[in-house]
Amino acid sequence: MRLTALLSLFAAATAWAPQPRTTIKSSTPSAPQSFDPLNLSDETSSPLPVRPEAVFLASALPIIAYPSVASAATAGAPNAVGSAFAAYGHYISMIGILACIMAERLTIKPNMSEEEEDFIAAADIGLGVWGVGIAYSGYLRAVEYEKGFDFYAHEPLFWLKIAFVGVFGASSFFNTVVIIQRAIAKRNGNFTPMGEKLSSRMIRICNAELTAIAIIPLTATFMARGVGYSQDIPWQAEAALAALVFGGLSFKYIKEALTFEDNPVSLTSSASED
Numbered sequence: 001m002r003l004t005a006l007l008s009l010f011a012a013a014t015a016w017a018p019q020p021r022t023t024i025k026s027s028t029p030s031a032p033q034s035f036d037p038l039n040l041s042d043e044t045s046s047p048l049p050v051r052p053e054a055v056f057l058a059s060a061l062p063i064i065a066y067p068s069v070a071s072a073a074t075a076g077a078p079n080a081v082g083s084a085f086a087a088y089g090h091y092i093s094m095i096g097i098l099a100c101i102m103a104e105r106l107t108i109k110p111n112m113s114e115e116e117e118d119f120i121a122a123a124d125i126g127l128g129v130w131g132v133g134i135a136y137s138g139y140l141r142a143v144e145y146e147k148g149f150d151f152y153a154h155e156p157l158f159w160l161k162i163a164f165v166g167v168f169g170a171s172s173f174f175n176t177v178v179i180i181q182r183a184i185a186k187r188n189g190n191f192t193p194m195g196e197k198l199s200s201r202m203i204r205i206c207n208a209e210l211t212a213i214a215i216i217p218l219t220a221t222f223m224a225r226g227v228g229y230s231q232d233i234p235w236q237a238e239a240a241l242a243a244l245v246f247g248g249l250s251f252k253y254i255k256e257a258l259t260f261e262d263n264p265v266s267l268t269s270s271a272s273e274d
Contacts, residue, residue: 083145089137096130098213104175105206113195117182124179127172147224154231157223159238161216166246168212170253174205177257198262 104122107116142158143149153156178198185191222228 043237061119073269079145083141086137086140086145090134090141093130093134093137094213097127097134098210100124100127100130101206101209101213105203105210106201108202108206109194110196112199114186114191117179117186117191117194121179121183124176128176131169131172151226151229152223154228154229154233155223155226156228156233156238157219159235159242161219161223162239162242163245164212164216164219166242167249168209168216170246171205171208171212172247173250174253174257175202177254178202178260192264195263197258201260211241 100123104120107120107123109116110262118119142152182191182194
């Protein structure tokens with residue numbers, strides 16, 4: 001190791017060693033030299049030229065003479081490839097969820113056609129698929145990769161993030177249950193146009209989901225940096241609270257969807273629109 005350091009210092013000193021100053025002579029008669037206290041003219045080269053090959057040698061010598069330096073950057077990142085794929089899956093799932101919610105939000109309206117109803121049903125299926133993807137990749141990142149579960153378990157913001165995810169997932173159950181009910185009714189020949197009351201409620205659910213998507217990454221950024229980290233709070237209590245939030249809100253939204261009574265679209269208004 002001492003030899004490596006000495007070789008590096010020697011190469012760096014060689015790279016920055018002063019070189020003889022050279023003067024570019026011109027065939028034309030020399031003109032009187034102008035005032036140039038900062039030596040900005042082109043008549044002479046820089047007094048300290050740097051040779052690129054020597055600079056490269058100075059940078060490469062530690063790696064050549066001591067190979068373990070080359071792996072120092074990855075020594076503290078085991079399973080780097082798996083961690084990268086898990087992170088990519090997490091981020092791409094977030095984008096997929098956002099796209100599906102926006103598709104529902106921009107399509108839901110009173111008196112939708114059967115094709116539009118089929119479209120929001122497909123978007124809701126996509127939302128479920130991307131939701132499974134983000135849950136699985138998030139599990140891998142919390143348990144298998146990144147800082148490890150022992151860190152996240154004692155990070156209150158981690159459980160706050162889980163609680164927000166629970167609110168997001170529970171609220172999405174309303175739209176999912178309604179869409180399933182309407183798809184079954186359509187298959188049985190009992191399709192009725194969606195009224196103003198139900199469509200407004202579904203749109204508000206989409207707005208709440210979009211708000212949650214904006215808040216959850218914010219808590220994740222603080223969580224990853226250890227803000228609020230504490231081993232004094234039992235993580236089991238925090239986990240139980242997050243589970244209680246998810247379970248309670250899931251029951252609320254599913255019950256609301258099953259008992260929701262819509263204001264049917266009047267036949268006169270439908271005929272006027274046609």
